[in-house]
Amino acid sequence: MNINRRQLLAMAAAGGIGASILPRSGQAQTVVSSRARIVIIGAGAAGTAIANRLVRRIDGAQITILDRRQNHIYQPGLSLVATGLKPADYVLTQTAEWLPAGVSLVAEDAAAVDPESRTVSTTGGQTFAYDFLIIAPGLVLDHDAIEGFSLDLVGQKGIGALYAGPDHAAKTWQAAAQFVETGGTGLFTRPATEMKCAGAPLKHTFLIDDIARRAGNVGRMNMIYASNNDSLFGVPIVSEKVRMLFGDRGITPVYSHVLKAVDADAKRATFATPTGDRQIEYDYLHVIPPQRAPEFVRQSGLSWADKWTDQGWAEVDQQTLRHRRYPDIFALGDVAGVPKGKTAASVKWQVPVVEDHLVAAIEGRAGTEVYTGYTSCPLITRIGRAMLIEFDYNNDLTPSFPGIIAPLEELWISWLMKEVALKATYNAMLRGRA
Amino acid sequence: MKDLTFGTLIAVFEEIFGRTLFWAMVAAAALITIAYLWVLIRDRAVSWHKFLLAQISMPVGAVAAILFVLAVTDSGLGDMGGPIDVIVLLAVALAGAVGMAILVYTVQSLITGKQPPRGGPQLKR
Numbered sequence: 001m002n003i004n005r006r007q008l009l010a011m012a013a014a015g016g017i018g019a020s021i022l023p024r025s026g027q028a029q030t031v032v033s034s035r036a037r038i039v040i041i042g043a044g045a046a047g048t049a050i051a052n053r054l055v056r057r058i059d060g061a062q063i064t065i066l067d068r069r070q071n072h073i074y075q076p077g078l079s080l081v082a083t084g085l086k087p088a089d090y091v092l093t094q095t096a097e098w099l100p101a102g103v104s105l106v107a108e109d110a111a112a113v114d115p116e117s118r119t120v121s122t123t124g125g126q127t128f129a130y131d132f133l134i135i136a137p138g139l140v141l142d143h144d145a146i147e148g149f150s151l152d153l154v155g156q157k158g159i160g161a162l163y164a165g166p167d168h169a170a171k172t173w174q175a176a177a178q179f180v181e182t183g184g185t186g187l188f189t190r191p192a193t194e195m196k197c198a199g200a201p202l203k204h205t206f207l208i209d210d211i212a213r214r215a216g217n218v219g220r221m222n223m224i225y226a227s228n229n230d231s232l233f234g235v236p237i238v239s240e241k242v243r244m245l246f247g248d249r250g251i252t253p254v255y256s257h258v259l260k261a262v263d264a265d266a267k268r269a270t271f272a273t274p275t276g277d278r279q280i281e282y283d284y285l286h287v288i289p290p291q292r293a294p295e296f297v298r299q300s301g302l303s304w305a306d307k308w309t310d311q312g313w314a315e316v317d318q319q320t321l322r323h324r325r326y327p328d329i330f331a332l333g334d335v336a337g338v339p340k341g342k343t344a345a346s347v348k349w350q351v352p353v354v355e356d357h358l359v360a361a362i363e364g365r366a367g368t369e370v371y372t373g374y375t376s377c378p379l380i381t382r383i384g385r386a387m388l389i390e391f392d393y394n395n396d397l398t399p400s401f402p403g404i405i406a407p408l409e410e411l412w413i414s415w416l417m418k419e420v421a422l423k424a425t426y427n428a429m430l431r432g433r434a
Numbered sequence: 435m436k437d438l439t440f441g442t443l444i445a446v447f448e449e450i451f452g453r454t455l456f457w458a459m460v461a462a463a464a465l466i467t468i469a470y471l472w473v474l475i476r477d478r479a480v481s482w483h484k485f486l487l488a489q490i491s492m493p494v495g496a497v498a499a500i501l502f503v504l505a506v507t508d509s510g511l512g513d514m515g516g517p518i519d520v521i522v523l524l525a526v527a528l529a530g531a532v533g534m535a536i537l538v539y540t541v542q543s544l545i546t547g548k549q550p551p552r553g554g555p556q557l558k559r
């Protein structure tokens with residue numbers, strides 16, 4: 001009797017757990033059979049995520065992914081490395097670890113695409129023919145565009161540049177930590193081009209201010225945020241909120257200041273402004289360089305001819321991310337020539353769209369999924385608080401948890417999202433599971 | 435967030451703790467719960483003596499859970515910025531308290547063994 005009841009109980013418990021383990025996929029997706037040759041350029045956030053999903057959706061396809069870089073960098077973590085909150089290796093993993101069996105990784109970069117003959121040639125001299133091509137090589141940081149600046153300077157003489165990768169982010173913290181101790185003028189910049197994670201320059205400013213505040217040194221700080229245009233963020237309502245927060249923290253914004261030159265020895269930065277060049281002396285300078293599509297995108301004739309002509313983003317449809325002239329080509333992630341969407345969060349929304357349209361093309365039907373421009377940015381405003389800002393092409397706020405997590409409020413839960421949930425969600429996305 | 439399904443949530447938790455640790459924790463929680471239910475059924479009643487000790491341990495569990503979460507997230511009590519933050523914090527405290535109480539109750543019951551019926555042999559010393 002006793003045993004029977006125990007057994008019953010165990011069975012009930014096991015049954016309950018069993019049912020909850022089974023991952024329920026959002027919608028039952030059909031698997032198609034095809035021998036299509038699919039080439040993916042870039043094994044970053046976008047390339048890896050789409051590779052994992054296509055392998056599951058298409059049975060028998062030949063999927064090749066090109067990327068010379070062996071390391072995968074979780075870039076949203078760079079902001080935390082550059083403020084000493086995480087070590088440099090927090091952001092590093094091996095690219096190959098994330099890729100599924102059934103995808104062949106070629107450790108070479110794409111050198112050119114011939115969209116007419118449908119081939120990609122690599123830096124190693126190989127050529128791959130494709131039926132579908134997904135370009136996801138991210139973007140290029142154009143540090144040389146800033147006169148007098150070079151990456152060797154990062155970490156010394158009060159210069160930081162956290163976008164440049166984990167080592168440079170760690171060196172940025174060396175320079176910033178010294179500034180936080182000694183005080184003086186901190187000068188925070190952003191480029192005039194499109195950029196990935198437009199919130200990151202603001203986060204760095206807020207975090208350094210907070211760290212100085214905690215060290216009791218805020219009285220010795222003169223914090224200046226140099227915006228490239230007349231606002232502080234691309235979404236007007238967010239820009240206003242940031243303006244108020246800056247007021248509260250005593251951070252001085254200057255508008256339409258684009259960094260063009262650095263004199264590292266004199267600790268002097270030169271900005272292009274509407275009224276001519278202006279020089280500002282600093283004790284700490286944070287540099288985020290202009291950002292552009294990789295050269296091969298332009299050289300292969302895949303860029304917009306009449307938009308972003310100095311930046312070369314791929315000419316794709318805003319809603320489907322399909323190339324406007326070559327329907328067998330898609331662009332995903334930072335390289336896509338769409339008005340918003342240079343974040344990993346956007347990638348998460350873009351990947352199912354490209355997957356849908358590509359699979360539909362194989363099946364000979366039209367895809368239905370649409371990318372709305374969704375972009376998200378957990379805008380850290382101090383250690384322990386952030387604003388979870390989400391928006392779309394229309395600059396409408398699109399909160400994931402309306403009525404629960406207010407987008408324009410500095411909340412601890414939004415900080416938790418960034419500190420705890422973001423990397424996990426990012427990793428789940430890489431595996432094609434989010 | 436797009437497609438927030440149960441599967442996504444599991445995937446995210448697996449990434450936060452690592453797959454092995456996450457499932458080990460789920461298994462531990464499940465085992466403790468099963469053990470708890472088992473002693474309840476075995477003893478046919480809640481022992482108020484054990485329950486008292488379990489109740490006393492609740493605040494300890496609550497505080498420990500809050501300290502743990504704050505420590506692993508580089509934050510402090512001063513970072514609570516709105517009602518939702520307080521709710522999340524209270525939920526953490528509640529989970530810690532209930533978890534601790536169940537744990538303490540179950541461990542006691544397992545250690546002391548099956549309670550004989552009242553007025554029975556345990557009075558003999």
Ligand SMILES: Cc1cc2nc3c(=O)[nH]c(=O)nc-3n(C[C@H](O)[C@H](O)[C@H](O)COP(=O)(O)OP(=O)(O)OC[C@H]3O[C@@H](n4cnc5c(N)ncnc54)[C@H](O)[C@@H]3O)c2cc1C
Nearest residue numbers: 042044045046075076109110137138197333334343344345
């Ligand atoms: C400091 C910082 C903070 C950020 N914070 C956030 C945040 O909080 N939230 C958020 O959602 N996003 C954030 N982002 C943005 C996010 O990291 C990027 O938008 C995302 O990584 C874009 O993915 P991608 O695949 O397009 O490019 P990437 O992830 O950069 O990957 C591109 C890959 O392509 C490879 N590649 C380049 N050229 C070639 C070639 N010719 N051939 C083959 N391969 C090539 C590269 O080696 C790389 O592996 C942040 C970025 C930075 C820098």
